[in-house]
Amino acid sequence: MTTLESTMDRVVDVAGRYDPVIGLETHVELGTVSKMFCGCPTTFGAEPNTQTCPVCLGLPGSLPVPNEVAIESTIRIGLALHCDIASWCRFARKNYFYPDMPKNFQISQYDEPLCTNGYLDVTVEGRTVRVEIERVHLEEDTGKSLHVGGATGRIHGADHSLVDYNRAGIPLVEIVTKPVAGTGALAPVVGRAYVTELRELLRSLGVSDVRMEQGSLRCDVNVSLSPAGSGVLGTRSETKNVNSLRSVERAIRFEMGRQADVLDRGGRVVQETRHFHEDNGRTTPGRSKEEATDYRYFPEPDLVPVAPDPAWVDRLRTTLPELPAERRARLAGELGATAFEMESMANAGVVELVAATAAAGAPAAEARNWWLGYLTQKANAAELEPADLAISPEQVARVVALVEDGTLSVGLARQAVDGVLETGADVDTVVAERGLRRVSDVDALAAAVDEAIAAQPDVAEKIRGGKVAAAGALVGAVMKATRGQADAKTVRELILQKLS
Numbered sequence: 001m002t003t004l005e006s007t008m009d010r011v012v013d014v015a016g017r018y019d020p021v022i023g024l025e026t027h028v029e030l031g032t033v034s035k036m037f038c039g040c041p042t043t044f045g046a047e048p049n050t051q052t053c054p055v056c057l058g059l060p061g062s063l064p065v066p067n068e069v070a071i072e073s074t075i076r077i078g079l080a081l082h083c084d085i086a087s088w089c090r091f092a093r094k095n096y097f098y099p100d101m102p103k104n105f106q107i108s109q110y111d112e113p114l115c116t117n118g119y120l121d122v123t124v125e126g127r128t129v130r131v132e133i134e135r136v137h138l139e140e141d142t143g144k145s146l147h148v149g150g151a152t153g154r155i156h157g158a159d160h161s162l163v164d165y166n167r168a169g170i171p172l173v174e175i176v177t178k179p180v181a182g183t184g185a186l187a188p189v190v191g192r193a194y195v196t197e198l199r200e201l202l203r204s205l206g207v208s209d210v211r212m213e214q215g216s217l218r219c220d221v222n223v224s225l226s227p228a229g230s231g232v233l234g235t236r237s238e239t240k241n242v243n244s245l246r247s248v249e250r251a252i253r254f255e256m257g258r259q260a261d262v263l264d265r266g267g268r269v270v271q272e273t274r275h276f277h278e279d280n281g282r283t284t285p286g287r288s289k290e291e292a293t294d295y296r297y298f299p300e301p302d303l304v305p306v307a308p309d310p311a312w313v314d315r316l317r318t319t320l321p322e323l324p325a326e327r328r329a330r331l332a333g334e335l336g337a338t339a340f341e342m343e344s345m346a347n348a349g350v351v352e353l354v355a356a357t358a359a360a361g362a363p364a365a366e367a368r369n370w371w372l373g374y375l376t377q378k379a380n381a382a383e384l385e386p387a388d389l390a391i392s393p394e395q396v397a398r399v400v401a402l403v404e405d406g407t408l409s410v411g412l413a414r415q416a417v418d419g420v421l422e423t424g425a426d427v428d429t430v431v432a433e434r435g436l437r438r439v440s441d442v443d444a445l446a447a448a449v450d451e452a453i454a455a456q457p458d459v460a461e462k463i464r465g466g467k468v469a470a471a472g473a474l475v476g477a478v479m480k481a482t483r484g485q486a487d488a489k490t491v492r493e494l495i496l497q498k499l500s
């Protein structure tokens with residue numbers, strides 16, 4: 001496997017010869033209480049096949065009724081993405097056979113989506129990239145197949161398959177971008193920044209829990225390369241169901257390298273769907289799309305057209321919440337953060353965490369340092385989003401307060417954070433149970449200082465002779481003996497006092 005650095009070099013190399021063009025299709029499960037066309041509940045993780053009825057099982061004679069909240073949520077998403085909202089549109093039947101789709105068709109939208117022609121701006125390395133949105137449409141989710149007995153969890157090699165229809169019929173919004181060109185070596189980061197920003201937007205609208213690991217936000221990533229300056233569009237691959245922000249970036253990076261290898265050898269990129277592998281960051285071919293599947297779309301005969309009242313759409317427009325970009329502009333002022341700092345926080349997914357930590361009493365600069373530094377490292381190591389770490393902004397603010405009042409050194413504060421992450425206990429409990437308090441009591445330190453002096457008489461002699469800089473070695477010994485709990489400044493003063 002190549003190192004991260006060499007793959008970065010590779011992306012820069014590829015972008016020197018080819019223009020990468022990316023496109024993203026994002027599926028969002030809406031957080032409605034009931035399904036799209038029936039009253040079944042949508043709770044995640046329920047016993048398989050306990051949340052079904054004749055409508056979502058596609059039994060003969062059952063009729064769908066659209067979920068008004070789902071339509072409202074889709075319009076709100078469209079408005080937040082600056083889209084035009086259709087004054088009249090229809091659902092369509094997309095016909096295909098698959099065991100996780102009990103009706104043998106999916107109710108979707110085809111040539112009449114609810115929302116069209118919008119955009120979302122993202123900022124990467126100080127540069128604003130406008131990602132244009134082609135369409136936002138509403139459809140129903142499929143069920144879930146579980147392939148049992150194989151090594152990979154895929155159907156090939158499995159003994160048998162099980163199907164869970166709890167997810168079948170949950171409202172699903174698909175957000176499709178236009179091709180994004182001209183970002184060069186930044187294409188992988190732009191892809192990630194777009195999904196990050198879109199997720200923040202959806203979260204601020206409160207329309208979905210946007211949990212990528214539970215599949216309520218999933219992404220298909222299209223990548224093609226065109227020879228630099230040729231203006232000829234390349235053939236694209238479509239990597240399906242990429243389910244983390246980091247994977248979006250990795251999948252684009254891998255596809256840029258793979259397609260460049262094919263083109264460099266004089267080969268032809270095949271139009272196909274591909275699978276992304278989390279373990280090695282590679283993609284492998286799925287189904288070939290050389291021949292387009294014919295879904296035989298036609299207007300859904302069991303549903304009336306959707307014709308949103310313009311007054312309703314206006315009301316939804318005027319009641320949109322503060323969106324992430326506006327919110328960041330306001331928070332930048334409140335947190336005293338530069339544009340660069342805001343971009344770093346946004347791309348690391350910690351803006352809200354920093355704001356909440358500052359609101360809990362921590363100085364903004366400290367809140368930012370903790371979330372962008374140590375806590376982001378911890379999240380990366382655990383392959384989690386910072387927001388999913390088992391520490392709250394209030395707990396981080398408490399750690400900052402304990403450092404400020406001298407109870408903890410920065411090293412001890414990190415140990416306290418580790419303790420919170422490991423045990424879920426609060427900061428004060430961890431500090432008390434692990435005895436993390438900094439020792440600054442002079443009597444308690446005096447013994448440790450005497451021991452250090454006795455152990456290194458040559459160093460002590462140098463200090464007596466005026467070489468004050470040599471004190472560092474003794475300070476280090478005392479810190480080690482007290483497991484980092486001594487106050488270094490006090491120790492240094494004590495040493496110099498004793499040896500003057």
Ligand SMILES: [Zn+2]
Pocket residue numbers: 035038039040051052053054055056057169
């Ligand atoms: Zn149902």
